[in-house]
Amino acid sequence: MTVERSDESAEVDRTRGRREKRRLEAFSDGVFAIAVTLLVLEFKVPSTSGLPPGGLFEVLRGEWPSYFAYLLSFGTVLIMWVNHHVLLDYIREVDHAFLYLNGLLLMTITLVPFPTSLLARYADQKDAHVAAAVYCGLLTLIAIAFNLVWWYAAHRNRLLSTGHDGGGQAVTRRYMLGPLLYLVATGVAFFSVMAALLICVAMALFFALPYRPPGSQSRGG
Numbered sequence: 001m002t003v004e005r006s007d008e009s010a011e012v013d014r015t016r017g018r019r020e021k022r023r024l025e026a027f028s029d030g031v032f033a034i035a036v037t038l039l040v041l042e043f044k045v046p047s048t049s050g051l052p053p054g055g056l057f058e059v060l061r062g063e064w065p066s067y068f069a070y071l072l073s074f075g076t077v078l079i080m081w082v083n084h085h086v087l088l089d090y091i092r093e094v095d096h097a098f099l100y101l102n103g104l105l106l107m108t109i110t111l112v113p114f115p116t117s118l119l120a121r122y123a124d125q126k127d128a129h130v131a132a133a134v135y136c137g138l139l140t141l142i143a144i145a146f147n148l149v150w151w152y153a154a155h156r157n158r159l160l161s162t163g164h165d166g167g168g169q170a171v172t173r174r175y176m177l178g179p180l181l182y183l184v185a186t187g188v189a190f191f192s193v194m195a196a197l198l199i200c201v202a203m204a205l206f207f208a209l210p211y212r213p214p215g216s217q218s219r220g221g
Contacts, residue, residue, distance in 0.1 A: 021094045024102055028088075031106045032081040038113040039073050042066050042120050065123035072200065073116040079208045080109060080142065087146075090171070091153050092161035101152055105145035111138055123193070132189035132196050136182055139200060143178030150175050178203065 043066060046059040084105075094102075115135040122131040153159040154172060181203055189196035 020099065021088065021091065024094055024099060025085075025088055028084060028102065028106060029081075031110060032077065032084070035110050035112055036074055036077050039070055039077075039116055041113070042070060042117050066120040069116045069120035069123065072119075072197065072204075073112055076139070076200070076204050077109065077112055079204050080146075083146070083207055087150060087153075090161060091159045093159060095159065098149070098152060098159060101145075101149045105142070105149050108138065108142045108145050112142075114138075128193045129190050132193040133186050136186040136189050136196050136200060139203075140179055140182040140186055143175075143182050147175050147179060177206070 043063075046056060091098075115131070115138050118131040119128075119135050122128050125131075150171065181199060185196045185199035185203075188199065
């Protein structure tokens with residue numbers, strides 16, 4: 001009787017964990033959507049008065065830092081959303097602590113519009129290196145948060161689904177590159193803004209590549 005009750009309790013916990021995972025996915029998708037929507041608020045319609053000799057075209061061309069920062073941040077957040085989706089695909093269920101760690105990750109992602117605006121405003125100013133360092137620094141924090149979420153789920157296969165538990169170490173090694181190289185980019189920003197942003201672009205492209213841990217393809221998951 002005791003064994004049966006224990007099995008029933010475990011099954012209830014697993015069912016609750018899977019239900020909470022679906023709610024977490026829906027909430028996370030909403031936060032990502034809001035984060036990328038806020039990025040467009042950096043664009044301002046020029047005033048009709050006081051236009052330079054070149055007119056509206058010159059004003060729009062002068063806003064190139066805003067366009068660059070928007071494209072960089074939108075692409076980065078999009079890739080983060082894809083990686084978050086893939087990460088959750090490896091997880092069978094979530095627990096209380098995982099919900100908070102995921103919330104910490106989402107909190108860092110909602111901050112992306114601020115350094116994006118900072119970079120857009122100061123990209124061609126003398127303090128551009130500070131703006132770039134803040135931007136790269138936030139990406140470092142986001143990468144650390146991603147690692148915390150993954151490490152918690154993957155420790156002793158705590159929350160991993162059976163089809164993906166064999167590739168945990170490979171995913172861990174892949175994720176560890178993020179904090180290290182974004183931290184390098186933060187330091188490089190004080191010497192070369194362009195070099196720092198190129199590192200960020202390279203990291204975005206790296207994490208944009210499709211990825212499956214060794215052995216997962218044979219399972220069709």
